[in-house]
Amino acid sequence: MIPHRLINIALRGMTLGSKFLLIFFLARFLEPAELGLYGLLVATIGYALYLLGLDFYTYSTREILKRERNEWGGLLKNQGALTLVLYALFIPLLLLIFVAGTLPWYLAFWFFVLLVLEHLNQELMRLLIAISDQLMASVVLFLRSGAWAVAVVLLMFIQPEMRTLQAILGAWTLGGLLAVLLAVWRLSRLSLSGWRSKVDWRWIRRGIKVAAPLLVATLALRGLYTLDRYWLDALAGLEVLGAYVLFMGIANAMLSFLDAGVFAFSYPKLITAFQQSRSAEFRQELKRLLVHTLVLSCVFAGMALLLIDPLLHWLGKPLYLEQKAMFPWVLLGAFLYALGMVPHYSLYAQNRDRPIIQSHIASLLVFVSATWLFSQSWPQLAVPLGLCLAFLSIALWKSYAFFRLTPAQYYSPQLDR
Structure with missing residues (x-):
């Protein structure tokens, strides 16, 4: 084993x-x-x-x-x-x-x-x-x-x-x-x-009804990661998009490592603790999830910012160096996304799917509005700035929903009974 x-x-x-x-x-x-x-x-x-x-x-x-x-x-x-x-x-x-x-x-x-x-x-x-x-x-x-x-x-x-x-x-x-x-x-x-x-077409129809609400939320969130590329292509061209794809690849590596090393271990424990009404264990795992997410994200971001210059020089493509100002914003977007996963998994553990769905749909509207506004003055930075605001809105929405819907003893030891 x-x-x-x-x-x-x-x-x-x-x-x-x-x-x-x-x-x-x-x-x-x-x-x-x-x-x-x-x-x-x-x-x-x-x-x-x-x-x-x-x-x-x-x-x-x-x-x-x-x-x-x-x-x-x-x-x-x-x-x-x-x-x-x-x-x-x-x-x-x-x-x-x-x-x-x-x-x-x-x-x-x-x-x-x-x-x-x-x-x-x-x-x-x-x-x-x-x-x-x-x-x-x-x-x-x-x-x-x-x-x-x-x-x-x-x-x-x-x-x-x-x-x-x-x-x-x-x-x-x-x-x-x-x-x-x-x-x-x-x-x-x-x-x-x-x-x-x-x-059994009846079984299939029943399954579609169950899956449809979560599909809407997924399509909205994934829409950010599809629309961003097409929008940046329209604003700045394929070459600048190439730099964005490179920077997103670095930032998404942070999310992949967090998913495999932190989230995948934490959320099953949150689910079990909530289902068995073990509030102290839930709080402890939630704190661990938050601390690990913050520490690993900050360490990764710090290393990425230190290494980005030598990396871009090694690539030998002047365009990537010219677009380096985009990288901190892409990294910030990934950090905000990671932070939003803490209340996300806390809500998921409680079967609170509705605020998750609502936040994803709202984030797409925030992204479209913010990117359009930013594109009037900063076309090459409009997309990463729009993503930052979209992921900030998700993190705030889910955090508010967590404190509003979660029994107090699951986040405050003073109220544990």
Whole structure:
């Protein structure tokens, strides 16, 4: 059990490290405009995933775990039927991205292949986690997000002709395909039954109703990370967007490390403590979550600010140095986002989903309004400034909701009874 856990942690760490380093080498080997286009493609695929999935897993995972294994095949068949319907509905609509010229046509093939592979990998990984096969889920994640990144960087070092956007997308496709094949093989070994049952459309409709509210919140929040890139492209061009993608890659590394090293450990403890009415334990874990988030965020931000100059000089692209003023604002946005996750998980532990949903929707409105205002005077800084205000609004909204909705003894020892 211990070796498996260590291997699992190592694989997760290698995946995070690979994603963290990939963005640096892309910035070194690609032109800023190509890096900007890569950022647009990644953000668009990330957003389109929610259209193909509808966050249905929030319902189906609980349903699978409530049923006997001989019923799992039928439930997976139901979800497969929904997936086919969503593919038939949204994939033709997504062609409008290319018809409108939002992305160039030569990326259409890669877009749809990667979109399908990413969606299948996402759903298969969630299923592996649900059946407690954490080790295989980590192996699949490493193939999907880590191994190909290392391989393509090595190829770029060895063969300069591989330093193209197409080579990167090809490596991503290969990694995604291998991950899907491995996950399918592992699940096939479970010998699940129930596949011959008819598709239960009533069950599917019930699941959509459960998943829909959280999907709206997710789409609003993910919309920030999609609209920001397109808006900056419109305001300042693909080259400046390339610098933004680089800076966001650094800032998002902080969020990835916090998610894997802090949030993933804290929120299950918060849930358990609240469900069992252990207010002292809840307060202790909440304090630990806040302190760890603040300390790690400040340490990461301090190191990033110290190292950004030598890093940008190493990249050898003057444009990145010219846009360095953008970096502190991008870093501040990530810090505010991380801070907002403390009340977020506190509310989530109490099943208080409504303020989470409301704050995400409101943040999109704040972002659009603030970015439009800032773009009148500071077009190149408008997007990161808008994100800062959006994430500040989320943190304040969730904090207010936490103190308003949480029983006082769960945050104040003086009121513990």
